Amino acid sequence: MTAATTNAASGEKIDSGKARQARITGGILIALALLVLFVLDVGTGEVATFKLSRPRDAIVLGDLVVPGSFNLLVAALLAFLGVRQFLRGGVRWSNLSIGIGLALVIMAFLVWATAGKSFSLTGMLQATMVRAVPIALGGLAGVLSERVAVINIAIEGMLLAGAFTGALIGSLLGSWLGLAAAVMVGGMFGMMLAALVVTYRMDQIIAGVVINLLVLGLTSYVTSQVFAHNRSLNNAQVFRAWKVPLLGDIPVLGPMLFQQNLFVYGALILVGVSTYYLFYTKGGLRARAVGEHPRAADTLGIDVYWTRYFHVTLAGMVAGFGGAWFTLGSVGRFDENMTGGRGYIGLAAMIFGRWHPVGALAAALVFGFADSLQQKLALLNTPIPSEFLAMAPYIATMIVVAGLIGKARPPAADGKAYVKE
């Protein structure tokens, strides 16, 4: 039984939450329409050129040329969606409308910024993927540990530890061993987090913050004490991009998905594998049970402590792999605090992705997109100061976490220590 039926029957005024939400959505959409119409106004004569191919691509496509009148179309569409929200009060459509609306606004914004100029869309998408990798892996690490109800603020520290180890061992013993060591050290810090929160019942957020502090302190200390004088210890071979035959030649998609390095492929595979693991296997079922209702799992003979140790360690290993990207997948050398908060954004990606590996990846791509978009905008000489462009990904994160695009439910026992009786 729903409110709508009663509403019609009795004619009384029932203030339903969803109707209110639909009204708000409608208001936002109409405001966006006005924004596009007046602020992102492009002269009809001007065109925006998006390059789809690069000179060295196997299949070369022509440029995508969008006329300025595109923005008028977007404004009209937004207005239509907004008015529709008011009239139909489309409960189920609210989220979808907002999603479509935001996508349209971003397109209009791109057209506005690019009017009279051009930039490489393919390059931006490829960069989106690359920049998304550490965030996606950080988010995945978050998913793995929060699914067993351990909040993992320490992703940042694990990434940093992975980056450091990758550079050090990679320089000494070669990139493959460096990668293996990074994964192991990440796992070690995962195990440490598990020990602190599971065995010693330390507050999970505090434990995470502390690990971050510790890793930052240790890596910085060693960097200045050792690396500064032995540069050869901090100079690893980078894993280069490897083009997948045939698939890599597909225009636009090819460079984004199939002309990348080990870490991009690894992240995609890990997301697939962990989705399968969490939702289609025995181990995953048990892990999720531990995250939702540890006491129930315990009564059924599932070892809650062991499950948490195992998955948080696994999460650490994933984060260690993600951390190695910074050194072995990108620049080959470590620098103090080089992860620069990417672990926290990974955490946000996990929340945005609703504690699901695929969701985390999708969210990471959104952040990656905001990041690479910001770089393109700086090149296009938009009248927005560069500092504000640089803020864009953070503001996007806040909007996302504020749940403007729908709310999600964390695992029920998330953050709570389990005390076996």
Add this chain to the structure above:
Amino acid sequence: MTFLSKIGLAAALVAGSVTAASAFTACQVTDTGGIDDAGFNQTAWKGVQDAMAATGIDGRFLESQAESDYEANLNSLLGGDCDVIITVGFLMGDATAKAAAANPEQKFSIVDFAYDPTIPNVVGQVYATDQAAFLAGYLAAGMTKTGVLGTFGGINIPPVTVFMDGFVHGASYYNEKHGTEVSVLGWNPESKEGLFTGNFDSLDDGRAFAQNLYDEGADIVLPVAGPVGLGSAALADELGTEALKIVGVDADQTQTDPQKAHVYLTSVLKRMDSTVQQVINAAMDGSFEGGLVVGTLENEGVGLAGFGSFEDEVPAELKAELDAIRAGVIDGSIKIGG
């Protein structure tokens, strides 16, 4: 995010190298970047070390972890042990001026900062980096195959953007001379807006920003962001120098980044080590006088490094033109940005 501390110290080494007999001590206070910042702190310290090697003086340094340390660090050096105190970076300008006013007998010198009016016991060291970057821009414009150059900076501040100004103007000057249409992405000298990583420590940003410029067609990139540029070099190494070359900054990066030496077309030199050593020498021989030392092409305070592995690829006529321009800049017949 200088979370706790980001500063390193090689002081064990310092303590070991000090010889007791020295009569003269030069002291350096770093800014928050630390002594191994691959930037001005390190280069200035190299100047002190060069002086130590050349004249057998004592040298020591203190690292500042936070801005509130500047004053404290200066205070702890004021005991009278230091014959000259060298501070680094415009951020230390106020603290240095204050200490200099309180201790008129103490000799100070500050890197990358100029006082107006000058202070009698402080030598400011500044650099006309745009002169050297101008040459780099001209060279790059002459070497590009795509007709597109790129540059990006760490933070939008003058010590950074002065490089970018010179680079852009150099490329325009090439266009003027040769009727070409080489463009520079990433910096607009008029609006003072451009491409910035927002930090001086994310090497990964250096790679991503260079990739961005490469995607837009740039085949030579000038990163002005300290160690961040090492990330750009990693990309050039992976793509191959046919596709992307890097112009180094501050020091000759074929020396400071030997593993990737082959990707550097050249480097825009900012010879802080040389000016620091000059100041120390002046303090030793009694010719020390407060005021300003400006590093220029003329006094070799700034300059262009060699062409490294591209020595053979740079056409002889281009080299000749660069020599002529250098002379023109020195004698004032060529105005940068004019």
Add this chain to the structure above:
Amino acid sequence: MTTSIGKRALDDAGRALLQRTARGRSEFEDLVVVPVFAVIVALILGALIMLATGVDLPTIGKSFVALAVGSVGSLNALSETLTASIPLVLAGLGLGLGFRAGLFNIGAEGQLLLGGTAAVVFSFTFPSLPFPLLMILSLIAGAAVGALYASIAGILKATTGAHEVISTIMLNLISYRLLEYLLRQPYIQKEGRSDPISKSVPDAGQLPRLLDWIDPNLRLHAGVFVMLLAVAFVWWLLFRSKIGFAFRASGANPDAARYAGMRSGLVIVAAMATAGALAGLAGAAQVQGVLGRASPGFSAGIGFDAIALALLGRSHPVGILLAGLLFGGLEAGGRQMQVDAGVSIDLIGIIQALIIVFIAAPLLVRAIFPWGFRKDAKGGKA
């Protein structure tokens, strides 16, 4: 309609209930033994790390001596310790207050930056105001802007449930960029300077130095009184005031607070704003007492160190004061360690992190030092 209450005489049974229970041994262990052990273990581990990175034993000994001398060994050392602890304690009080209200505010860094900037801007905007007035108003301006900035996260949490950990981290990152932008605005940027640096705080706006009549290099300033007042204020606020009761109740059990008619949204915003005001005050004290102007990243991680501080001080104002003095001492002593023994100041960061590990996991300390504790301490199942 039951009994009416009012002041009425208690019978013997009632008076018996007003006896305070004696502090138990386990409480003593938690408050004293654990922190002491934590500091000792952290220092030992710090020494081991130095050993592992090739520092020889005499140097390690020398560095610990320097640490002690540099923090409490002289008047200058004490002055430096106190000076360093002022912003740490102020920001730590804000964070501790947030923790008590159930809010994990990571955003002190950003609140501190913007609060400090506001204090600077206010002070040079009204240079003609007389001494104590301008100083006080500038402090208030800093606190107000810190409160406003923190309220963003509070309002987001109250209205949409956005987790404050994420939103305050983002607000920190945004504040760095915002500061860079602001410092390049002609109104704020220092005349004649092209680098991002603000105009200076006029003399009337500065927190006066207290000991410069002994030695002009002693930097201890009047902010120490602001700090002490803030400790007293926060203590009163948390444990004596009406709103503080609501803060603590919301933090301890949000459902019970809602049941009791406390408006959770209001409490969240008020607690965030108060925490932000204290962080903003920390920034103001730093620029008005030490730095004299704002520049990029002048916060220098104080906002993050303050998290550790608040945890160490168990979110109790007096605990935070003591922890702040400890951290201030470590900072001042660490500087001395660098001068005397040549050991990297990064080590201090490691030691701080280790102290928090052991404080926050008393079970771990108990496991390491079983002989330090009564056997059947509460919980007892470690």
Add this chain to the structure above:
Amino acid sequence: MDVELRGITKRFGTVLANDNVNLMIRGGEVLGLLGENGAGKSTMMNILSGLYSPDAGEIVIDGKAVAFEGPGDGIAAGIGMVHQHFMLVPVFTVAENVVLGVEPTGALGHLDLKKARAEVEEINEKYGLHVPADALIEDLPVGIQQRVEILKVLFREADVLILDEPTAVLTPQEVEEFFGIVRSLKEAGKAIVFITHKLHEILAVSDRINVLRQGRITGEGDPKALSEADLAEMMVGRPVSFTVDKAVAQPGKPMLEMRNVVMLDDGDDLVLDHVSLTVRSGEVLGVAGVQGNGQTELVEAIAGLERTASGKIVFDGEDITHASVRERHRQGMAHIPEDRHRMGMIATFTIAENMVLNSYYDEEYTRGLSVDWGHVQETAAAFCVDFDVRTPSVFLPAGNLSGGNQQKMVVARELERQTKLVIASQPTRGLDVGSIEYIHKRLIQSRDEGDGVMIVSSELDEIMGLSDRIVVMFEGKIVAEFDNTAGSADRNAVGLAMAGASGETTSGAAA
């Protein structure tokens, strides 16, 4: 399968939960285990199922002593437990919950849910459980959830089933159905341990009864030979009367009126469906119903904790539909919340602080912006004396009190002031008999002093014993109303209404 517990002793800190307990459980028999809350029933069964390990004593299965190191061992030995608080993962399906821990798998650990579903259906069929295998637990009514718990145990091929207070959340009719299931399990040769504190249930279903008090077996016998009064005396240790002494009500003016109150949940479903009711001064209105039929929401609407979508609430002649919690409290509404741990108190706060949890702002307790803690403490001490809250000091954390004393503390806070209306939700859940008697007495006292009293309880006995009038809630609606002056309501009819048998409103409908 026969199971014997020999000399089981278990301590928690200083509390002796089980003291040298001996127990014999036989196949094909229902053993009733009776005892008050805190008597040690659950502890003993948790030991039997392997969740706890005993400090002394042993478990003997079919003559062989066994040692369980974890719940897995208990399951492996054929002992299954249905917990009082369901051990089900709400976001999993029935099939997933049932197989959790003993999952059928294919290659690579792939979860074979098809097989799981088939097995669930098979057991469903065999014991007549009728549980949908693919439904999410959170979408199922509690009665069905309970069957899922039984399914879980049967799926593991348990021969001994421990049922810990299984009827607490069921309607009388559901209880009957449930007993049917118990009997069919018994006939299949299973050994059943049936734990409860309800006397008539244990008499109805058990073959043999053991009574537990303060961790010890204090009596055992044949249900045919024992009366309720005998059992009660064994359970409590003294003769008890289960009827509440009260005079006939003197209803006065309406104290609370609800008219067509509608409340929606997050998903816009109706949780209160046009609820109208009246509570008069000087009477007790009982709200009966199976847990989860809108009682919680009803109380939240009255107390102002959740907003209503439409309708009107009038308190003593004033419209309070949009009034805040605090305003309602100020006007004399007392609210004893259903879950004292979650809502009624703050365990880490002192008793004194808890005593003023919702009145600390009152002028009585403040001086300016400060709280006058000295006065609060004195008042709290007086309250503790009045309400027999047993504690050495008001400075102790409330979490240190026993459950009964915690609830007395909450009741004292709510009743020790000028009240006009008392809303008591599950006021005696989980308490010992002494505390129950005391709280009932105070509630009736409030009524006799002229307050309107509303009692919401899922214990039908409590409703029947206290109320002057009864309304029954089902799926968010008030489906029936009964007059209960002098206990005149028909227990059976109330039970039927609780199960949703929509109904003619019986005698005394017009309130």
